[in-house]
Amino acid sequence: xxxxxxxxxxxxxxxxxxxxxxxxxxxxxxxxxxxxxxxxxxxxxxxxxxxxxxxxxxxxxxxxxxxxxxxxxxxxxxxxxxxxxxxxxxxxxxxxxxxxxxxxxxxxxxxxxxxxxxxxxxxxxxxxxxxxxxxxxxxxxxxxxxxxxxxxxxxxxxxxxxxxxxxxxxxxxxxxxxxxxxxxxxxxxxxxxxxxxxxxxxxxxxxxxxxxxxxxx
Numbered sequence: 013x014x015x016x017x018x019x020x021x022x023x024x025x026x027x028x029x030x031x032x033x034x035x036x037x038x039x040x041x042x043x044x045x046x047x048x049x050x051x052x053x054x055x056x057x058x059x060x061x062x063x064x065x066x067x068x069x070x071x072x073x074x075x076x077x078x079x080x081x082x083x084x085x086x087x088x089x090x091x092x093x094x095x096x097x098x099x100x101x102x103x104x105x106x107x108x109x110x111x112x113x114x115x116x117x118x119x120x121x122x123x124x125x126x127x128x129x130x131x132x133x134x135x136x137x138x139x140x141x142x143x144x145x146x147x148x149x150x151x152x153x154x155x156x157x158x159x160x161x162x163x164x165x166x167x168x169x170x171x172x173x174x175x176x177x178x179x180x181x182x183x184x185x186x187x188x189x190x191x192x193x194x195x196x197x198x199x200x201x202x203x204x205x206x207x208x209x210x211x212x213x214x215x216x217x218x219x220x221x222x223x224x225x226x227x228x229x
Contacts, residue, residue: 015223022060023161025166030111046111053114061157092141137172169195178212192219
């Protein structure tokens, strides 16, 4: 299938495309195939007028730090920290850097740095809290710029990308997810994530080639 977008009213979001989610940082949260998404993220950039990026920028000690990999996904029980994760994407370490080949952070039109508070581990780009009440400003930036459609990719499909898509849909945006520009922490969950996002109204494509820019009359 193909989907048409209006370049002027479309923005592209790269969700957490950081080295901490790749094999370059094996002790953090490596996602299989994460290094392969860069070409598709760059292709996504050609589909919209604005591009945004989010980054996990975590403190060196946080409430979600797992004692060992075996403790990952254990519940934490704090208002803004749901489960434990390996320490990842710590500010000032290689894990917090964007994937090689992507633009420098300051070349994006808008950036969101999230998870800087040791007691808050949000997943989506639009809110700093789990309840989706503390805005990051991304929604306001997009609405001010008259954006109605988003093309979303990044890491990881089953957590931060999924949450960002759900938030965007709830905020009234049309959302396209390019599956070639994302990978999942748990590949076995991909089909369920795709089905859930489709049910909520997202459009999913297999590559950027399926996103067509409308030609003006």
